[in-house]
Amino acid sequence: MLNIAVLVSGGGTNLQALIDAQSSGKIKGGQIVLVVSSNPSAYALERAKKANIPTKVLRRKDFKTQEDYDSALLGLLESYQISLVVLAGFLTIISENVVSHYPNRIMNIHPSLIPSFCGEGYYGLRVHEEALKRGVKVTGATVHFVNEVCDGGPIILQKAVAVQQGDTPQTLQRRVMEQAEWELLPRAVSLFCEGRLTVENGIVTIKGEEQ
Ligand code: GAR
Numbered sequence: 001m002l003n004i005a006v007l008v009s010g011g012g013t014n015l016q017a018l019i020d021a022q023s024s025g026k027i028k029g030g031q032i033v034l035v036v037s038s039n040p041s042a043y044a045l046e047r048a049k050k051a052n053i054p055t056k057v058l059r060r061k062d063f064k065t066q067e068d069y070d071s072a073l074l075g076l077l078e079s080y081q082i083s084l085v086v087l088a089g090f091l092t093i094i095s096e097n098v099v100s101h102y103p104n105r106i107m108n109i110h111p112s113l114i115p116s117f118c119g120e121g122y123y124g125l126r127v128h129e130e131a132l133k134r135g136v137k138v139t140g141a142t143v144h145f146v147n148e149v150c151d152g153g154p155i156i157l158q159k160a161v162a163v164q165q166g167d168t169p170q171t172l173q174r175r176v177m178e179q180a181e182w183e184l185l186p187r188a189v190s191l192f193c194e195g196r197l198t199v200e201n202g203i204v205t206i207k208g209e210e211q
Contacts (some may be wrong), residue, residue, distance in 0.1 A: 012044025030193030
């Protein structure tokens with residue numbers, strides 16, 4: 001069993017999707033052993049506690065330097081022998097130093113079809129606001145590995161979701177979560193834990209899935 005840490009900052013609906021998938025045996029070969037929040041009042045922490053998963057709060061602003069924060073995060077991950085780090089709505093930027101300790105072992109869920117509406121400043125509702133402003137008819141979600149480029153790592157899974165006339169950022173966010181994010185993230189985590197993901201030259205291949 002691989003040990004999984006989920007990093008959160010907010011409501012934690014993606015964390016909930018992972019917890020539910022784990023309860024119904026859909027995460028094969030891995031278990032969530034730690035939830036780390038950048039925000040002490042994140043509802044995600046309640047979800048973790050209800051599922052009896054240990055929690056920890058780590059705030060960047062409580063550390064003098066990036067190095068101090070990185071050491072605290074890395075120390076925590078090492079103490080739980082974490083093999084996979086999942087960013088599920090985590091708003092603190094992960095430094096190159098941390099990424100280099102977990103190459104292709106940190107994954108992130110992003111609420112658009114990368115490379116659209118991504119990169120620095122694109123998070124949460126902001127992503128959907130920009131998609132609506134641009135008038136795209138299709139958006140979606142992406143799960144990708146994290147590298148040193150913000151939202152630039154190898155793409156694992158994507159799913160398209162239709163934009164509807166009259167959508168607000170909130171209605172679109174909800175549809176993207178329901179139809180794409182909550183399905184993609186547990187699936188990507190399971191594929192990783194089953195050892196079915198390989199990355200070569202920035203391209204992810206899924207074993208046993210011929211396209
Ligand atoms: C999700 O929509 C996730 O894709 C997004 O934040 C939301 C967190 O919701 N992440 C980003 O925008 C990352 N750039 P949750 O706390 O309910 O899972």
